[in-house]
Amino acid sequence: xxxxxxxxxxxxxxxxxxxxxxxxxxxxxxxxxxxxxxxxxxxxxxxxxxxxxxxxxxxxxxxxxxxxxxxxxxxxxxxxxxxxxxxxxxxxxxxxxxxxxxxxxxxxxxxxxxxxxxxxxxxxxxxxxxxxxxxxxxxxxxxxxxxxxxxxxxxxxxxxxxxxxxxxxxxxxxxxxxxxxxxxxxxxxxxxxxxxxxxxxxxxxxxxxxxxxxxxxxxxxxxxxxxxxxxxxxxxxxxxxxxxxxxxxxxxxxxxxxxxxxxxxxxxxxxxxxxxxxxxxxxxxxxxxxxxxxxxxxxxxxxxxxxxxxxxxxxxxxxxxxxxxxxxxxxxxxxxxxxxxxx
Amino acid sequence: xxxxxxxxxxxxxxxxxxxxxxxxxxxxxxxxxxxxxxxxxxxxxxxxxxxxxxxxxxxxxxxxxxxxxxxxxxxxxxxxxxxxxxxxxxxxxxxxxxxxxxxxxxxxxxxxxxxxxxxxxxxxxxxxxxxxxxxxxxxxxxxxxxxxxxxxxxxxxxxxxxxxxxxxxxxxxxxxxxx
Numbered sequence: 001x002x003x004x005x006x007x008x009x010x011x012x013x014x015x016x017x018x019x020x021x022x023x024x025x026x027x028x029x030x031x032x033x034x035x036x037x038x039x040x041x042x043x044x045x046x047x048x049x050x051x052x053x054x055x056x057x058x059x060x061x062x063x064x065x066x067x068x069x070x071x072x073x074x075x076x077x078x079x080x081x082x083x084x085x086x087x088x089x090x091x092x093x094x095x096x097x098x099x100x101x102x103x104x105x106x107x108x109x110x111x112x113x114x115x116x117x118x119x120x121x122x123x124x125x126x127x128x129x130x131x132x133x134x135x136x137x138x139x140x141x142x143x144x145x146x147x148x149x150x151x152x153x154x155x156x157x158x159x160x161x162x163x164x165x166x167x168x169x170x171x172x173x174x175x176x177x178x179x180x181x182x183x184x185x186x187x188x189x190x191x192x193x194x195x196x197x198x199x200x201x202x203x204x205x206x207x208x209x210x211x212x213x214x215x216x217x218x219x220x221x222x223x224x225x226x227x228x229x230x231x232x233x234x235x236x237x238x239x240x241x242x243x244x245x246x247x248x249x250x251x252x253x254x255x256x257x258x259x260x261x262x263x264x265x266x267x268x269x270x271x272x273x274x275x276x277x278x279x280x281x282x283x284x285x286x287x288x289x290x291x292x293x294x295x296x297x298x299x300x301x302x303x304x305x306x307x308x309x310x311x312x313x314x315x316x317x318x319x320x321x322x323x324x325x326x327x328x329x330x331x332x333x334x335x336x337x338x339x340x341x342x343x
Numbered sequence: 344x345x346x347x348x349x350x351x352x353x354x355x356x357x358x359x360x361x362x363x364x365x366x367x368x369x370x371x372x373x374x375x376x377x378x379x380x381x382x383x384x385x386x387x388x389x390x391x392x393x394x395x396x397x398x399x400x401x402x403x404x405x406x407x408x409x410x411x412x413x414x415x416x417x418x419x420x421x422x423x424x425x426x427x428x429x430x431x432x433x434x435x436x437x438x439x440x441x442x443x444x445x446x447x448x449x450x451x452x453x454x455x456x457x458x459x460x461x462x463x464x465x466x467x468x469x470x471x472x473x474x475x476x477x478x479x480x481x482x483x484x485x486x487x488x489x490x491x492x493x494x495x496x497x498x499x500x501x502x503x504x505x506x507x508x509x510x511x512x513x514x515x516x517x518x519x520x521x522x
Contacts, residue, residue, distance in 0.1 A: 078440055079440075080388075083388070083392065113411070113483070114411070114485055114486035114487065115415055115486070118415055118486075119415050121419065122418040122423060123418065125418075125419065125422070125423030125424070125427070126418070126422060128423070128427050129392075129395060129422065129427060129430070132430045132431070132434065133392070136388055136430075136434055139440050144434060148431065148434060148435065151427060151430075151431050152431075158423075
């Protein structure tokens with residue numbers, strides 16, 4: 001099958017990929033805010049949510065963006081101006097770099113090489129620097145405490161996140177996310193290959209660990225100590241207003257989308273549609289939509305948990321990571337490794 | 344032209360102004376300026392942030408050389424872990440906002456001397472050993488090749504380093520737990 005992209009020149013393909021990256025961040029973040037933050041939580045709390053702007057309040061998001069853009073961009077007097085202003089961009093850059101490894105179809109990828117999930121884990125840790133910059137640069141005790149809490153939490157949960165991925169890498173024999181999708185598409189469950197072999201079946205423990213660690217990495221409730229509003233206002237975001245607050249906000253939801261997409265690729269088969277040939281050109285069109293559907297499903301779980309459970313205390317949070325998730329992930333790696341060699 | 348093609352053209356010694364050379368110069372300039380600002384700034388947090396730029400520049404140079412594994416490891420270990428640890432430590436103890444005059448440092452002359460000495464020794468050693476060696480990079484180094492080398496050719500060294508790190512880890516816990 002001749003792919004559409006192979007007929008275009010290098011700069012055309014690059015422009016398409018940059019455009020697709022912008023769409024993937026903004027559209028996904030917008031959808032998550034509207035579908036989950038505005039509507040789902042409202043239904044869970046027996047209310048309607050925004051209803052005025054557009055049909056069923058679907059244009060509420062544009063109204064919110066307009067509101068944020070009009071607000072004054074305030075920098076506190078004692079703040080470190082440059083560090084304070086640069087911090088949201090560092091966080092958002094980390095989100096965009098995370099997106100780079102995601103495949104959306106047989107030819108619809110940004111980069112496809114061995115770096116894959118290793119690169120994703122490396123750049124996701126860069127956002128911590130942005131959060132520390134925001135916490136320190138604001139010259140506010142709430143921001144500093146929030147930044148320190150966020151850092152401690154992100155360091156603690158990066159480890160189970162990484163270790164949960166190792167099981168999948170052992171089973172797929174590659175770190176390339178595109179090839180991980182293909183390994184699932186071409187896999188068989190006891191000789192029955194109709195739906196491939198999504199790794200959620202064999203790596204169920206890994207999936208659970210990944211989802212819990214992801215919830216913590218996104219600082220969503222019950223892991224929202226860093227932005228605990230009753231103690232720290234909004235943690236490291238306290239002093240931000242207008243456009244820069246909006247950037248943090250978009251970053252938060254876009255990262256939720258990208259992490260869910262990585263989980264979908266690792267455990268749910270990514271862009272593959274059962275019954276089609278994995279090299280089918282149709283999947284270049286269908287694949288991103290399928291992946292988007294899985295992202296909406298996984299983020300639904302994230303926000304369901306967010307609006308259901310109360311907040312963890314700091315010591316409970318650290319104990320869960322170091323005494324439960326890390327040993328479980330290590331055991332998962334050992335079992336996967338042994339089975340890989342034996343079976 | 345694909346990245347591998349650019350590398351091949353650079354290695355063949357063709358045009359001097361291939362994208363790779365231009366970007367090497369740009370990144371090197373950023374790294375030098377950041378490194379100088381890192382040691383001249385009087386704010387500890389700023390110094391750590393300038394160091395981030397230096398390390399990120401080093402990672403970018405590794406990518407230009409086709410060593411993706413080293414580049415990503417540089418980001419993961421140095422930026423993602425060590426700098427974060429630095430910043431975390433600075434902010435937990437003392438993170439004054441403006442310039443800190445106690446950072447000025449009366450040992451500036453000595454530090455400068457050591458730096459110049461190190462640069463001269465390393466420069467001579469590198470030029471002496473590698474001045475007529477041409478590194479031919481046909482294509483980016485693959486992950487699989489790195490792991491194959493570690494787990495076959497260098498397996499003894501790898502295991503020795505692993506045990507050493509484990510010993511250091513246990514030692515750190517023992518020292519920290521002793522009240």
